Amino acid sequence: MASSSSSSSSKNNDHKPPPLFNIIETSTTVLQKQTEKECSSYFIDLSRLSVSEIKNLQQIGLLSSSSDDDDDGKEETQNQNENPPQVPLQVQLLKQKHCRYLEQVWKNPLKAPFVSLDSSRPWMLYWCLNGYDLMMNSSSSSSSASSSKGKKMISLLPAKYYCGGFGGGPGQMAHAATTYAAILSLCILATSKQILKEIRIPLYRWMCSLQVVSSSSSSGATTTNIASNGIGGYRMAHDSEIDVRATYTVVCCAQLLGLLKTKKIPSTDTSNTVNTVLGRQEVINYVISCQTYEGGFGSEPFTEAHGGYTFCGIAALKLLLGDTTTTTTTTTNKLNSNLNLNSLTGWLSRRQTTYEGGFSGRTNKLVDGCYSFWQGILIPLSFPLLYNIAKLERYILLCAQEPTGGLRDKPSKSRDFYHTCYNLCGLSIAQQHHATTTATATTTNDDDENDDDETFGDQKQTLLNYTHPVYNIRIDRVAKILDMNWK
Numbered sequence: 001m002a003s004s005s006s007s008s009s010s011k012n013n014d015h016k017p018p019p020l021f022n023i024i025e026t027s028t029t030v031l032q033k034q035t036e037k038e039c040s041s042y043f044i045d046l047s048r049l050s051v052s053e054i055k056n057l058q059q060i061g062l063l064s065s066s067s068d069d070d071d072d073g074k075e076e077t078q079n080q081n082e083n084p085p086q087v088p089l090q091v092q093l094l095k096q097k098h099c100r101y102l103e104q105v106w107k108n109p110l111k112a113p114f115v116s117l118d119s120s121r122p123w124m125l126y127w128c129l130n131g132y133d134l135m136m137n138s139s140s141s142s143s144s145a146s147s148s149k150g151k152k153m154i155s156l157l158p159a160k161y162y163c164g165g166f167g168g169g170p171g172q173m174a175h176a177a178t179t180y181a182a183i184l185s186l187c188i189l190a191t192s193k194q195i196l197k198e199i200r201i202p203l204y205r206w207m208c209s210l211q212v213v214s215s216s217s218s219s220g221a222t223t224t225n226i227a228s229n230g231i232g233g234y235r236m237a238h239d240s241e242i243d244v245r246a247t248y249t250v251v252c253c254a255q256l257l258g259l260l261k262t263k264k265i266p267s268t269d270t271s272n273t274v275n276t277v278l279g280r281q282e283v284i285n286y287v288i289s290c291q292t293y294e295g296g297f298g299s300e301p302f303t304e305a306h307g308g309y310t311f312c313g314i315a316a317l318k319l320l321l322g323d324t325t326t327t328t329t330t331t332t333n334k335l336n337s338n339l340n341l342n343s344l345t346g347w348l349s350r351r352q353t354t355y356e357g358g359f360s361g362r363t364n365k366l367v368d369g370c371y372s373f374w375q376g377i378l379i380p381l382s383f384p385l386l387y388n389i390a391k392l393e394r395y396i397l398l399c400a401q402e403p404t405g406g407l408r409d410k411p412s413k414s415r416d417f418y419h420t421c422y423n424l425c426g427l428s429i430a431q432q433h434h435a436t437t438t439a440t441a442t443t444t445n446d447d448d449e450n451d452d453d454e455t456f457g458d459q460k461q462t463l464l465n466y467t468h469p470v471y472n473i474r475i476d477r478v479a480k481i482l483d484m485n486w487k
C-alpha cells in the first residue's frame with residue numbers, strides 16, 4: 001500500500017522496488033532483491049483493491065471497517081456492506097490477536113517445541129509481558145498485573161536465583177541477560193515490590209562480582225588496556241564473556257533499583273562487605289571503546305558495529321551520564337565529547353532500508369522487524385530528524401504483522417515472542433517521536449518542517465503506550481520504580 005488512505009495513494013509511487021545497481025551480483029544482492037520482492041506484495045495500493053479483497057482484509061482486522069467504529073473490538077468486526085467503502089481505509093494493529101498470542105505464556109503450559117527456550121524463561125516472560133503492557137490501556141493493564149495473574153506470572157521466573165542474579169531456568173547459573181529480563185518483568189508487575197526489595201542487595205553483590213577491575217593499583221585505565229583486557233566492563237556471567245550487553249544490563253538494573261551510585265552495601269549485614277561503585281568512570285571508558293570506525297558499537301572493542309550493541313552502548317552511556325531522557329543539549333554535549341557522533345549519525349541513518357522502510361542490524365544486512373526498536377530508538381534518543389517514521393510504521397503494520405496474531409522479522413519468517421515485543425516497542429517509539437516532533441514544530445510555528453511528520457496507518461487505533469527509550473518498559477512503570485523508597 002502506497003499510503004495509509006486510498007485518497008492519497010497517487011502521491012507515492014514507491015510500491016515497486018527501485019532497481020539495484022547490479023554491477024556485480026553477489027549472494028548479498030540476491031537476498032536483498034528477494035526481500036524487496038516479498039515486501040513489495042504487501043505495499044499494495046488500497047484504491048485498486050476489489051470490494052471482496054477489502055472485505056477480506058476487514059474481516060482479518062487489518063483494515064478499518066468504517067469511520068464510526070469504536071477502537072475496541074474493531075478487528076473482529078465483519079463488514080456486511082456490499083458497497084465499496086466511502087471513507088478512507090486505514091491499516092490497523094491486530095491488538096486483540098497479538099494479546100492472545102502473547103498471553104499464552106502465562107495462561108497455559110507451553111507446548112513441547114518451547115523446550116528449546118528453557119534457558120530463556122525470564123526473556124519469554126519479559127517479551128510477552130512488555131508487548132502486552134504496551135497494547136493494554138493503562139487501567140486494565142494495571143489491574144491485570146496486580147491481580148492473581150501477576151502472581152502467576154512471577155511464578156514463571158526461576159524460583160531460586162543463584163548468587164543474587166537470575167538464571168534462565170531452575171538450577172541454571174545466574175546470567176546478566178536473564179537477570180535483566182527478570183528485573184524488568186518484576187518492575188512491570190505491580191505485585192512484585194516486596195520481591196524487588198528482598199533481592200536488591202544480593203543482586204548488588206552479584207553485579208559487583210561481574211566487574212572487570214584493573215589488577216594494578218594505579219587509577220585510570222588507558223584506551224589500549226581497556227580494549228585489550230576489558231577493564232571497566234562487566235562479564236555476562238562468572239567466567240563468561242565481557243561485552244557491552246553486560247554493561248548495559250547491569251547498569252540498567254542497578255539504576256532501576258537505586259544501586260548505580262551506591263558506594264557500599266546499604267545493609268545491616270556487614271559480612272563480606274563490598275565497597276565499590278557500579279557506575280564509575282572506568283565503565284564509561286569501556287563503553288566508549290566499543291564504538292567502531294563505522295560509527296555504531298560492536299559487542300566489544302574492534303568488533304563489527306551492530307544495532308543491538310549500539311543500543312546497549314548509547315543507553316548505558318545515557319544512564320552513566322545521568323540523563324535518560326531524549327536528546328538534550330547537555331547530554332549531546334557529553335556524548336559529543338566522548339564519541340564520534342558524526343559517524344554514529346551516518347551509520348544509524350543508513351540502517352533504515354530505502355524501500356522496505358524497516359531497519360537492518362548491520363551494514364549490508366537485510367531488514368528485520370526487531371531493529372525497529374534496536375535502531376529506531378537510537379535516532380530519536382540521540383539524533384532526531386534522520387528517519388522516516390511513516391515508512392517504519394508501514395513496514396511494521398504491513399510486513400511484520402501475522403494475520404493470526406504475533407509479529408515477525410519479515411514476511412517469509414514466522415512470528416515469535418521476541419519479534420512481537422520489539423516490533424511493538426519500535427512502533428511505540430515511532431509514535432512517541434512523531435508526537436514529540438509535531439509538538440516541537442507546532443510550538444515553533446515552523447510549518448516548513450512538517451513534511452517529516454507524515455505517518456502511516458490508523459493513528460488512533462494503533463496507538464500504544466509509550467515505552468521508555470532507555471529501560472524499555474512503560475514510562476509510568478519506570479517512574480514508579482524510580483520513586484520507590486528502598487529502606
Ligand SMILES: [Zn+2]
Pocket residue numbers: 368369370371409419
Ligand atoms: Zn530480528
